[in-house]
Amino acid sequence: MNDLSMDNLNLTPKSLTPKAIVAALDEHIVGQKDAKRAVAVALRNRWRRQKLPAELRDEVTPKNILMIGPTGCGKTEISRRLAKLADAPFVKIEATKFTEVGYVGRDVEQIARDLAEEAIRLEKDRRREAVRGAASEAAMKRLLDALVGENASEATRESFRLRIIDDSMNDKEVEIEVEDQPNMNMELPGMGGNVGMINLSDMMGKAFGQKNMKRRKLTVAQAWDKLIDEEAEKRMDQDDVARVALQNAEHNGIVFLDEIDKIAVSDQRGGTVSREGVQRDLLPLIEGTTVSTKYGPMKTDHILFIASGAFHVSKPSDMLPELQGRLPIRVELQALTEEDFVRILSETRANLVEQYCALIATEEVTLDFHEDAIQEIASTAAQVNETVENIGARRLQTVMEKLLEEVSFDAEERTGSTVTIDRAYVQDRLGELAGDADLSKYIL
Numbered sequence: 001m002n003d004l005s006m007d008n009l010n011l012t013p014k015s016l017t018p019k020a021i022v023a024a025l026d027e028h029i030v031g032q033k034d035a036k037r038a039v040a041v042a043l044r045n046r047w048r049r050q051k052l053p054a055e056l057r058d059e060v061t062p063k064n065i066l067m068i069g070p071t072g073c074g075k076t077e078i079s080r081r082l083a084k085l086a087d088a089p090f091v092k093i094e095a096t097k098f099t100e101v102g103y104v105g106r107d108v109e110q111i112a113r114d115l116a117e118e119a120i121r122l123e124k125d126r127r128r129e130a131v132r133g134a135a136s137e138a139a140m141k142r143l144l145d146a147l148v149g150e151n152a153s154e155a156t157r158e159s160f161r162l163r164i165i166d167d168s169m170n171d172k173e174v175e176i177e178v179e180d181q182p183n184m185n186m187e188l189p190g191m192g193g194n195v196g197m198i199n200l201s202d203m204m205g206k207a208f209g210q211k212n213m214k215r216r217k218l219t220v221a222q223a224w225d226k227l228i229d230e231e232a233e234k235r236m237d238q239d240d241v242a243r244v245a246l247q248n249a250e251h252n253g254i255v256f257l258d259e260i261d262k263i264a265v266s267d268q269r270g271g272t273v274s275r276e277g278v279q280r281d282l283l284p285l286i287e288g289t290t291v292s293t294k295y296g297p298m299k300t301d302h303i304l305f306i307a308s309g310a311f312h313v314s315k316p317s318d319m320l321p322e323l324q325g326r327l328p329i330r331v332e333l334q335a336l337t338e339e340d341f342v343r344i345l346s347e348t349r350a351n352l353v354e355q356y357c358a359l360i361a362t363e364e365v366t367l368d369f370h371e372d373a374i375q376e377i378a379s380t381a382a383q384v385n386e387t388v389e390n391i392g393a394r395r396l397q398t399v400m401e402k403l404l405e406e407v408s409f410d411a412e413e414r415t416g417s418t419v420t421i422d423r424a425y426v427q428d429r430l431g432e433l434a435g436d437a438d439l440s441k442y443i444l
């Protein structure tokens with residue numbers, strides 16, 4: 001890639017120093033300092049690499065990361081948040097998926113194709129912003145034409161326009177001409193996976209320079225969404241979208257490979273694709289290869305791979321040596337404690353307590369959480385994790401849902417009231433359940 005095309009990339013901002021990245025992650029994720037530092041350095045190294053002269057830049061490959069830690073302790077969350085910070089295409093894939101019946105070696109390339117799709121989605125979102133004004137103007141014109149006819153007076157059009165804008169026509173039906181997407185996919189023989197899939201309708205549309213249009217009955221709200229989408233797409237140079245998105249996937253993409261520990265042990269089952277085989281298939285992708293996608297060839301050399309697993313049964317050293325070598329940065333994440341749960345519920349941004357308060361507040365009911373209630377919820381979650389199964393912070397979700405089940409169900413009958421949630425309330429709702437391991441297995 002030459003320097004010029006590199007300039008088109010959305011570079012990670014200079015201000016995203018490792019410290020700034022860790023600070024941003026701290027807002028959402030409690031603890032796990034080592035993992036945060038490792039991903040922060042990996043991201044910064046991308047920015048550093050982009051500053052290098054071309055010949056050196058190509059030599060610098062990402063130092064992929066292996067996260068070791070129990071389920072629900074923040075491995076995915078850290079990686080996903082990192083990608084969001086960097087505005088980077090991100091996909092999460094379970095490594096075990098490739099051991100299932102029906103998969104063949106080359107299917108791991110689908111990971112790169114999924115990343116390309118994600119990059120396309122991001123790029124289109126970015127460009128949609130830029131064309132929003134023109135697209136909504138054109139969409140409104142088409143919608144008004146369909147509702148009142150092209151020859152209606154300006155006054156009529158204006159009065160309909162205002163009613164559309166203030167949402168009062170949302171449920172009214174309108175018959176309108178929109179693009180038809182029958183999805184006539186056809187697989188090209190001899191080309192594996194999705195590359196060989198071509199969309200016949202797309203192709204015919206391109207050949208004749210036009211899309212198939214079809215009259216459909218939609219609600220005004222549905223028609224508006226569809227028209228905005230069509231008008232925005234029309235205003236994007238699709239070839240340029242594909243080119244920039246592919247570059248972005250190649251240089252900024254992050255692949256999160258979950259359950260890598262499950263493919264590290266040798267096979268006992270017959271009939272399925274061997275786990276060692278999957279490791280071998282993954283290798284070229286991680287080492288760097290070129291995968292054909294429907295947007296063109298995509299190099300995987302500079303994609304950042306974050307592999308993760310609990311490694312309860314297997315050890316990282318059980319993986320193929322080549323794969324171990326490709327995941328040189330090892331970080332351990334800690335199982336979450338009761339204190340961590342308190343912090344997750346009270347210190348993280350948009351935490352579960354805030355979310356529930358906001359949801360119930362839409363019914364004009366106030367949830368007044370006392371500190372001792374948070375402590376009790378955390379202790380209940382920790383207790384159930386210990387007695388039933390440790391699912392980490394995910395336990396907080398089931399516990400909170402159960403705790404607030406009743407209020408959530410009849411909030412609209414309590415308009416104007418305040419529900420006090422203190423330790424006694426939590427014990428009253430959850431005490432019996434949490435104390436009974438058999439019940440908790442199903443309910444909490």
Ligand SMILES: Nc1ncnc2c1ncn2[C@@H]1O[C@H](COP(=O)(O)OP(=O)(O)OP(=O)(O)O)[C@@H](O)[C@H]1O
Nearest residue numbers: 028029030070071072073074075076077344393394
């Ligand atoms: N340390 C943490 N701080 C705040 N929230 C957390 C933390 N760990 C996990 N969570 C929350 O718990 C949920 C599950 O976490 P996550 O998906 O990161 O688990 P994981 O470690 O990747 O587990 P798995 O290996 O099973 O995928 C998410 O909603 C996440 O926000």
